[in-house]
Amino acid sequence: MIRRRGLLAIAGATAGLAGLPAPPAGAQEVVEKRVFEAGSVQTRGGATIPKTRIGYQTMGELNAAGDNAVLICHFFSGNSHAFGRLAPGGSAGYWDAIIGPGKAIDTDRYFVVSADTLVNVNVPDANTVTTGPASINPDTGRPWGMGFPVVAMRDFVEVQKRLLDSLGVKRLALVAGPSNGGLQSIEWAAAYPDFVLRAMPVIAAEIDAWMQGWLDLWESPIRLDPNWREGDYYGQGREPPLRGLAEAWKIVTLQARDRIWARQFDRKLPEGQDPARRIADRFAIEKWLDDAAMARARTSDANSFLYMVRANQLFLNDYPSLAAAVAGAAPRWLVISSPTDRVFLQPGVEEFVAALRSAGKQVQTAEVTGPLGHLNGVVAMAPVAEQVRAFLAD
Amino acid sequence: MIRRRGLLAIAGATAGLAGLPAPPAGAQEVVEKRVFEAGSVQTRGGATIPKTRIGYQTMGELNAAGDNAVLICHFFSGNSHAFGRLAPGGSAGYWDAIIGPGKAIDTDRYFVVSADTLVNVNVPDANTVTTGPASINPDTGRPWGMGFPVVAMRDFVEVQKRLLDSLGVKRLALVAGPSNGGLQSIEWAAAYPDFVLRAMPVIAAEIDAWMQGWLDLWESPIRLDPNWREGDYYGQGREPPLRGLAEAWKIVTLQARDRIWARQFDRKLPEGQDPARRIADRFAIEKWLDDAAMARARTSDANSFLYMVRANQLFLNDYPSLAAAVAGAAPRWLVISSPTDRVFLQPGVEEFVAALRSAGKQVQTAEVTGPLGHLNGVVAMAPVAEQVRAFLAD
Numbered sequence: 191m192i193r194r195r196g197l198l199a200i201a202g203a204t205a206g207l208a209g210l211p212a213p214p215a216g217a218q219e220v221v222e223k224r225v226f227e228a229g230s231v232q233t234r235g236g237a238t239i240p241k242t243r244i245g246y247q248t249m250g251e252l253n254a255a256g257d258n259a260v261l262i263c264h265f266f267s268g269n270s271h272a273f274g275r276l277a278p279g280g281s282a283g284y285w286d287a288i289i290g291p292g293k294a295i296d297t298d299r300y301f302v303v304s305a306d307t308l309v310n311v312n313v314p315d316a317n318t319v320t321t322g323p324a325s326i327n328p329d330t331g332r333p334w335g336m337g338f339p340v341v342a343m344r345d346f347v348e349v350q351k352r353l354l355d356s357l358g359v360k361r362l363a364l365v366a367g368p369s370n371g372g373l374q375s376i377e378w379a380a381a382y383p384d385f386v387l388r389a390m391p392v393i394a395a396e397i398d399a400w401m402q403g404w405l406d407l408w409e410s411p412i413r414l415d416p417n418w419r420e421g422d423y424y425g426q427g428r429e430p431p432l433r434g435l436a437e438a439w440k441i442v443t444l445q446a447r448d449r450i451w452a453r454q455f456d457r458k459l460p461e462g463q464d465p466a467r468r469i470a471d472r473f474a475i476e477k478w479l480d481d482a483a484m485a486r487a488r489t490s491d492a493n494s495f496l497y498m499v500r501a502n503q504l505f506l507n508d509y510p511s512l513a514a515a516v517a518g519a520a521p522r523w524l525v526i527s528s529p530t531d532r533v534f535l536q537p538g539v540e541e542f543v544a545a546l547r548s549a550g551k552q553v554q555t556a557e558v559t560g561p562l563g564h565l566n567g568v569v570a571m572a573p574v575a576e577q578v579r580a581f582l583a584d
Numbered sequence: 585m586i587r588r589r590g591l592l593a594i595a596g597a598t599a600g601l602a603g604l605p606a607p608p609a610g611a612q613e614v615v616e617k618r619v620f621e622a623g624s625v626q627t628r629g630g631a632t633i634p635k636t637r638i639g640y641q642t643m644g645e646l647n648a649a650g651d652n653a654v655l656i657c658h659f660f661s662g663n664s665h666a667f668g669r670l671a672p673g674g675s676a677g678y679w680d681a682i683i684g685p686g687k688a689i690d691t692d693r694y695f696v697v698s699a700d701t702l703v704n705v706n707v708p709d710a711n712t713v714t715t716g717p718a719s720i721n722p723d724t725g726r727p728w729g730m731g732f733p734v735v736a737m738r739d740f741v742e743v744q745k746r747l748l749d750s751l752g753v754k755r756l757a758l759v760a761g762p763s764n765g766g767l768q769s770i771e772w773a774a775a776y777p778d779f780v781l782r783a784m785p786v787i788a789a790e791i792d793a794w795m796q797g798w799l800d801l802w803e804s805p806i807r808l809d810p811n812w813r814e815g816d817y818y819g820q821g822r823e824p825p826l827r828g829l830a831e832a833w834k835i836v837t838l839q840a841r842d843r844i845w846a847r848q849f850d851r852k853l854p855e856g857q858d859p860a861r862r863i864a865d866r867f868a869i870e871k872w873l874d875d876a877a878m879a880r881a882r883t884s885d886a887n888s889f890l891y892m893v894r895a896n897q898l899f900l901n902d903y904p905s906l907a908a909a910v911a912g913a914a915p916r917w918l919v920i921s922s923p924t925d926r927v928f929l930q931p932g933v934e935e936f937v938a939a940l941r942s943a944g945k946q947v948q949t950a951e952v953t954g955p956l957g958h959l960n961g962v963v964a965m966a967p968v969a970e971q972v973r974a975f976l977a978d
Contacts, residue, residue, distance in 0.1 A: 234860065235860045235861040236861060237861070336863055336864075338863075340859070340860060340861055340862065340863050342860060398843060398846065398847065398850050399846040399847065399848075399849035399850045399851075399852070399867070399868065399869040400838075400842075400843035400845075400846035400847075400869070401843075402849075402867045402869050402870065403838045403846060403849075403869040403870065403873055404838065406834075406867075406869075406870045406873065407831075407834060407835050407838060410805065410831045410834065411804065411805055411808055411831070414805055414808040414809055414827060414828055414831060415808055416810045433808060434808055437801075437804045437805070437808060440800075440801060440804065441801050441835075444794075444797045444798065444801060448794075449792060449794035449795075449929060449931070449932060451794075452792065452793040452794035452797060453792065453793065453794075454793075455793035455796075455797075456792050456793045457793075457904070457905070458793070465734070465894065465897065465898070466628065466629045466734060466736060466898055466901055467629040467630060467631070467734055468734065469730055469732075469734050469890065469891070469894060470730075473793070473796045473800075473897060474793065475793040475794070475796050475797040475800075476796065476797065476800045479797055479800065496863065497863070500859065500863060503859065503867060504859070504860055507860055510851070511851070532926075532929075535843060535926075537843070538843060
């Protein structure tokens with residue numbers, strides 16, 4: 191079953207998550223992608239982005255008090271498409287299993303918002319609206335490239351806060367998200383403890399030096415690609431650094447999965463390949479990674495990848511320590527982890543939970559399981575749906 | 585303590601293991617590096633290497649029966665220098681804590697041999713003798729480059745077998761090694777079950793598709809470096825692909841350690857660096873990895889790295905499955921793992937042990953611990969010395 195899925199998915203690797211099965215079909219809730227003009231933003235690093243815009247989508251209705259809102263934050267390679275379908279018959283959002291009418295995060299009761307981040311990697315995707323290095327710098331009329339200001343995870347939060355303010359939201363009943371979205375949730379809970387009642391970080395924990403190092407390894411192939419040209423590859427006649435970007439996605443793609451997932455490729459060779467005799471030939475796992483990652487590279491932007499890495503590395507950068515960050519954070523937490531996560535290792539999650547408890551927070555935990563390791567927190571949320579529902583009702 | 589070590593070690597990253605403390609001083613046993621001319625080798629892939637040579641070192645005396653020999657196999661980036669010192673006052677071999685007169689692997693009783701592998705990465709090191717892509721092809725008088733035949737882990741074993749035969753060894757009381765050396769030990773035990781009495785793979789398990797994929801990620805920066813030139817970078821006026829090779833070593837260097845090791849870099853910045861404001865600036869962990877990996881790149885060869893990756897990917901390639909490989913293997917095993925190993929994950933080690941037990945082997949296990957993750961199996965062996973001694977006496 192798993193075997194067949196993975197192999198079939200090679201051709202379908204252009205969506206947000208390379209080579210994953212589509213969520214199960216359910217109610218076909220259609221959502222509209224909207225654009226929020228966030229205006230001029232002063233970054234945590236002290237720079238100014240004169241004109242910012244991000245995309246977003248909503249489901250449900252905000253109540254009169256403005257306090258039934260839920261914010262969903264997306265993973266590293268994702269966008270606002272966490273729930274519903276952008277068109278009838280279209281693909282469902284990545285957390286559609288737990289968000290919608292009657293679902294764990296019940297849009298009959300909650301007003302659910304999900305936004306694209308700044309420096310979102312999915313620049314070529316018409317359904318992603320972001321401001322980042324591929325955007326036009328209004329002062330020059332040309333793409334920012336590596337002249338775009340460094341943005342931190344906290345800057346993502348600030349732009350989302352403006353969006354929520356513009357929508358009339360007075361309080362978040364929940365902020366949640368997987369991976370990078372979990373980091374945003376933590377950053378939100380630390381930044382706005384009175385605005386956020388509950389936080390649900392999934393497959394996320396602190397970005398310590400170990401993780402900062404890994405994020406650097408993820409991005410380093412981009413900088414090696416001669417087509418990267420220090421980020422100056424936009425414009426006619428220039429080739430983007432697709433090879434480097436694909437190698438970067440390969441690292442993310444493998445590390446975000448678990449060894450159990452890879453079993454389908456054990457001792458398999460692609461047709462015509464003989465790596466025992468020819469040094470340039472490939473094993474099946476390599477071929478799959480090559481194809482999935484190149485497809486992903488064609489739908490993303492290399493400079494934005496670099497900026498997204500940096501935003502992650504700057505997680506909780508306003509605080510001297512994790513303990514300091516969570517000391518005054520929002521009160522109620524549901525921390526969901528995947529025991530086979532090879533990105534956010536389980537001991538790191540346990541330390542994060544311990545830090546919350548030391549700070550006197552109410553903390554529940556849950557686990558997501560399956561062959562996909564880290565990505566269980568994106569695609570295998572259905573089994574924890576009732577725990578999510580109960581947390582939200584608590 | 586650990587913090588200080590790691591930071592101090594930056595400058596000393598040119599040796600076999602980037603940034604690791606030197607083994608404790610003990611008896612100053614001096615060993616001699618010798619060269620074995622292995623002659624023409626037919627590879628498992630069907631090619632011929634007309635002239636092969638590898639370096640080796642020994643300690644202790646072979647008995648009349650030729651059955652008190654121990655073979656030590658080295659890790660991915662290592663060489664034969666597992667024990668003793670190559671000159672008085674020189675640095676000790678990586679497993680010197682457990683090999684020597686009176687030590688766990690007692691050279692007063694055993695004749696211990698350790699050899700450089702084929703395609704060893706340490707080409708620029710005068711104390712490494714190997715045959716690989718940087719060697720001269722006698723048919724052309726020029727370096728082989730990527731025309732060198734693919735070699736498998738089993739080819740390493742075959743050349744070592746010739747060396748042992750030349751030394752008069754009739755039976756191995758033990759074959760052992762860490763990481764890549766553990767893989768060689770397993771390959772040895774499968775290939776020569778009557779010649780090998782005991783095997784002690786340390787921080788090693790099966791190379792499944794997951795690991796094949798990781799090995800590909802390790803090497804991919806080399807292929808991206810424009811100086812690689814499809815491997816044709818030898819000779820005057822050509823720059824080797826140092827940047828790509830350094831990025832490759834960065835992945836190995838971080839993955840071979842654990843997050844606990846990285847704590848020394850938490851929330852630290854190198855002098856003058858401000859990554860929250862400047863996209864090109866670095867965090868402390870990045871700077872350390874940059875420096876350690878570039879130092880390592882200067883003492884290694886990129887093409888050899890690619891061939892070493894392939895040899896690892898071809899682990900047990902002669903067998904249809906792990907179960908088939910171990911079915912007829914040597915009888916006695918001590919499998920030593922590091923619970924925080926991020927290269928060979930603990931579940932993979934457990935599956936390997938289960939495969940041995942299913943095949944009816946006598947299996948003991950032990951664990952090495954410490955902040956270094958995978959590398960505990962190289963530098964933290966002293967605490968398991970008595971278990972090694974008892975295994976060898978059993």
